[in-house]
Amino acid sequence: MSLRVAELRTALESVVDDPVHLLRKDGSNRLYVLAPPASDKTAWRRLLNVLRGADSWGSTDAHGAPEVWAEVGSEL
Template identity: 65%
Template structure:
């Protein structure tokens, strides 16, 4: 299933902000991207991530996969 340009842009922006691979999960309501969270002490990385997350419809963090992650969702267009 192709993803929206908005979801692709969000994924690319997070990859650039963290220099880490970003994973995608297609849901019924849109696309969720998730990536390992930066170190708690890495203020510059957190500032970049927070700036990117502002373009998402929803965002947050979890440790459901065994390590802290940041996630963001964009809805279907």
């Protein structure tokens, strides 16, 4: 795991206070974390600030609960 991925993972965990799941695929690293409650504007501001450090990000509910993901490409 690159330093950039590790730092992003740590920052995401500190915002949502939940474990971050990592999926490595096709030269990229995608980090998944449960989305904070919609009413928690402070957590969302902090989360969006952290997501700016990713190459791309988005959200999904494919695993049964709202999640936010952040993707970072592999660093050679």
